[in-house]
Amino acid sequence: MSDFFIRMLCISYNFIHYVKPSLELPGLFSVVRMRIASSADSSSNNSRSQMIMADSGSSDEVAVICNTDITSTESENNLINTMVERGTALLKKMEISVAEADKRTGKNTVNMQETYTVYLIETRPAESVSEEGTPAAPDTLWRRYSEFELLRTYLLVTYPYIIVPPLPEKRAEFVWHKLSADNLDPDFVERRRVGLENFLLRLASHPVLSNDNIFFLFLTEEKGWREAVLETGFQDKADSRLKSLSAMFRVKNPDKRFTALKHYSEDLSTVISQLLRIRARVADRLYGVYKVHANYGRVFSEWSAIEKEMGDGLQSAGHHMDTYAASIDDILEEEEHYADQLKEYLFYTEAVRSVCRKHELIQYELEMAAQDLSYKKQQKEELETGTVRIFSLKGMTSKLFGQETQEQRESKVAALEQSIQEGEDALKEKNAESQEFVEKAWNDIERFNEQKEKDLREALISYAIMQISMCKKGIQVWSNAKECFNKM
């Protein structure tokens, strides 16, 4: 823990001198795990943990108390701004991780052999320590990517007002030449493993989603989970919701806030895509610069063989050139974490847009219900007063071919009244639904915005730290090379 803290402080250039050359920056994802571990440990002087004991099992959010007098443990905890800052009941109960990935072969839906990857989900009760002081063995189960997708689809349908965390990409995108676009490539699998763990932790730390039973079963029941999901009948809702995403309808009075949010998420999506694309190209070029220096290593070595006084200096300088060329691999691998953090928010924009569209659908349905009701009311009024304000074929025919009887009219009015009553009930329902949706959605949107600000700011800071670390390595190598040249 303190290791990471020191690294964060190494934003200061002067302080850099004391940093170990290999600055492995824990990504946001692994930070979360550490964070969970620490919140399990520091039960003594952490005020939050007192609330844990009091509220175990409740689903209330626990507010973070920003103390002014800060103990070192507390400041460490506050330092790491992660989604776990608001502890959920689920996270208080268990630790979750995606520990491994493995290959399986089996028959797929069209009865053909295929190779796919499975991921090991580990859960263990929080604060679990066995007699020897080591953590207890975790419960485990294996899941493949398509099951994660199923879980997410279920959540999207069941909680349409929630910005559901995205899954890591299915296929590698924004790839620079060294990276593989192959789904079975071990590096890709590893990054996906990290992404899936992040996904689960995002869910587990969400105030609403963490309480979902299907999610809980996903983590705990290997067999029978699929059936349980299907039993919820979410597919039906899915079908009707699907039309919200593809249908072309126009809302008369769109909610300005949602419109603004939709535009923002579109802008964000565009700009992050562009950023990722160019970053990949920059990475490619930087790779080229570093690798070319390996040629210096080779040539200096050959050249040193024919020189007497210059030989040693050249030879050792050549070695440093090789070191320099090799160093880019680690540097760029670390930068992939940064790209992954950006990608997560790129995919998040899709979720945001989907919430906006669902709201549009609800708004539209509301408007339709209101329109429908007012039409019926007008019809009733017409029938009662005998005036024809609304053009209808029936009205025309009755005008042409004679009025209806009093009886007929009365029965019609009665039917309309019923219809109107139903319409009013429907409208009330829709209104309530809409208001509930809007309230819950904005709740989650605000939560999301806060999370986004923190995460992206951290990502940018860590990017800067990475750059400084890269420079530090460069300074070291070229200073050494300069020393060798001096000895020529």
Next chain:
Amino acid sequence: YIHKQSDLNERTCVEPNTSLADGNPMPNSPDSMVNQFRLDEENEEEQQGAINKDIFVTVDNPESHISAIETFITYRVVTRTTCSEFDSSEYEVRRRYQDFLWLKSRLEENYPTLIIHPLPEKFVMKSMVERFNDDFIETRRKALHRFLNRIADHPILSCSHHFKVFLTEEELAPHRKLGPGFLSRMSETMRAMANSVRGLRSKLEEFAVMQEYVDDFSNKMCSVDKVTNRIIKEHREYMDELKQYGPTYFQWAESEELLAEPLKGVGSCVERCSKETEEQIQHLSEVLVPTLHEYVLCADTLKAVMRRRDNIQAEFEAKNEALASRTTDKEMVDDLADRVEQANNALRGDWSRWRTSMRADLKSAFISTAAKNVDYYEKVSLTYCPSSLYAVCLQTSRTLASWFFRAALLPHRC
């Protein structure tokens, strides 16, 4: 370590290496060179032969001359000297590239086995550079400056009559017509060709070793030159991408509120990085590339020197054989024998001199490059440094920021 032209005259710290290929911009005048030299005298290293240095030359002020027949560039050559061989202590003449070629060929003729620093190449039509492009002219000017100064530094070459004429005579044209004519040069070349067909009887071990070294050295220089050019190319492509990368952050910042600050921060860091890369490229092009290039040409010079030495020996051997069949006389053979001896000695002496200055030049160029790279990384790391980040940390977490203060880690630079 970026010197400005104006700084040189008031320079207080001096690089111990007096090699002119160390990448420092040319001094303004021979006067400042004299001053620099006097300061350098305090330092010990590599002053061999230069202690007697009394000719200081600068090449500057290129001007184009347009006549009916042709357009060409002349350079001003200013000499300041205390050498008694010279009538005056200061001279100023204008010379064109052809004049330098003349001087070089005269020197090669008179001192066939001395190693003369290469001239910049003739203009090649097919190359991308225009003949009157400013960069081309400047690169050439610097190389011409180095050429003359190497001769001025040379204990033997600096006493050459042709060198003196070159530096002092207003009009070079009349002198160019004197001296061995075209025909005599032709015959010498023919003789050399004939001799080389015969081959040498025996070659001294030391020259065989030298030959091998020269061939290897030539290969290595070409390789290093190629690699360096590739590095520049990669740097350029990297810089081009960076130029697109930075603006994306600024574009993103436009649609953000709280995130705008850190985004703009990173964006401006990337921009700074791109500027520094540009400077890095410039430094490589001005320091390492010309030096390597000159030593690629040097390798060719060395090959020519070895060939000339071989020819002298071959000529002697041919005449020596003819002695047996009495088609020639002993006196001539003795002369040729002396000539061989002279040539070999001259080469031996100059060889170690050349090795020393080669080592100094390349060492200095590589050190300068490494230093520039260190400088580059220091600057880039500084831009990513706290002051912008500190503000961001402050927003992220008061506790993080307060820890900053408490640990008193704010560097004084920021």
